[in-house]
Amino acid sequence: MIPPFRIFKPVPNLVFAPGAISQLSASLQEQRRPDGYVVYIIDHYFADGRLNEIIAAAESDVVHYLDTTDEPTSAVVNALRENILAHQGKTPDVLVAIGGGSTLDTVKALSIIFTNKGKAEEYQGWDLVSQPGILKIGVPTISGTGAEVSRTAVLTGPLKKQGINSDFSLYDSILLDPSLLSTVPAAQRFYTGMDCYIHCVESLSGCFINEFARAFASKALDLCTSVFLKDGSDADLMVASLMGGYSIVYSEVGLVHALSYGISWAFHIHHGEANCIIFNALERYYPQYVEEFRQMVDRQGLMLALPKGLTYDDALFEKMADIVLLMQRPLHNALGADWRNLLPKEKIIEFYHQL
Secondary structure (H helix, E strand, C coil): CCCCCCCCCCCCEEEECCCHHHHHHHHHHCCCCCCCCEEEEEEHHHCCCCCHHHHCCCCCCEEEEECCCCCCEHHHHHHHHHHHHHHHCCCCCEEEEEECHHHHHHHHHHHHHHHCCCCHHHHCEECCCCCCCCEEEEEECCCCCCCCCCCEEEEECCCCEEEEECHHHCCCEEEECHHHHCCCCHHHHHHHHHHHHHHHHHHHHCCCCCHHHHHHHHHHHHHHHHHHHHCCCHHHHHHHHHHHHHHHHCCCCCHHHHHHHHHHHHHCCCHHHHHHHHHHCCCCCCHHHHHHHHHHHHHHCCCCCCCCCCCCCHHHHHHHHHHHHCCHHHHHHHHCCCHHHHCCHHHHHHHHHHC
C-alpha cells in the first residue's frame, strides 16, 4: 500500500551564490573534532588540483578522486569504506562530495554504511536504513540530477540498479555555486539537465501529484526549457535541478526512470543519457513533453540511440525487465494502482526488443 502522504524533509542548510564553494572550509571548522578528519570525495575531473587551494584540506584529511567514467556501484562504495577505515582506523567526522550525481550518490551511500551494518547493496530499496549516516556536505558541479536534495542514492549492484531511498540519504548541507558549471561539456550538460526535465514531466503526469510537488515541478520545467531552448543561465539550471529534485521527493518519478534502469544496468549507459533514450521512445505516454524534448535535442545537434555493437539475448532482457518491476512506486505513479496488469513483464521485454 502506497501511503497518501509523506513527511517532507528538505536539506536543512543551503547556500546559493557564485563562489559559494569558498565557504566550504569555514563550514567544516564547526564540524571537525580536534583529533578527527574529513573525507573529500571529488569527481576525477578535478584531479588536476584546481580546487586544492579552495578546499584547503588538513594533513589528516583524506582526499579521494572518484572515477565517474561508469555509474556508481555498491562495490565501489563498500571498498571506499574499507579503505578509509583501514588507513584511518576510525570513522570520519564529515564526508564532502564535490561533483555530479554519481559523486553525490556515492557519498550518500558511503555515509549510510559507515553507521549501518552490512554492505551498500543491502539497503537498495525503500526505507531500509535504520540509523542516520555521518554528516555530509554536497557541492554539485553538474546540475540536473537533483541528487543534491533527493532522498535517493542510486547504485548499480551485482543484481540490480536501484536507489537507497531513505530520509537518511539527504545531505546535511549543500553549497550551490553556479560558477562550477562553466566547464561542463555541452552534451553532458544536456543529458544531465534532461534528467531534471524528465523528473518534472513524470511528477506532473503521475497519480502521486499534489500542489506542493506541482509548484516545484512546474517552475523547474520552465527553467529547463529556458536553458535549452532560449540560452538560459547555469544559475537557472542549478535552481531547476534543486526544484526538480524537490518535486519528486514529495511525488515520484515514473515510467522513464523505471525503464532506463534496465538499460543502464545492462549496457552501462549513464543515467541522463539512458533517460533520454527511453523518453524519446515514450511519445505514447508523454506526447506533449516528448515533442518539446525533441526540439531541445535538435537544438543540441544530438542523436539518441543505443550504442552500436551491443550484445544481448532473451535472458538479458528477462533480467532487465525484472529490474524494472522492482520500481513499484514509480510504476504506480506512472500507471496507477493497476500497473502490474498494464505493464506485465512480457510487455517490458517487447519494449526493449523494439528499442
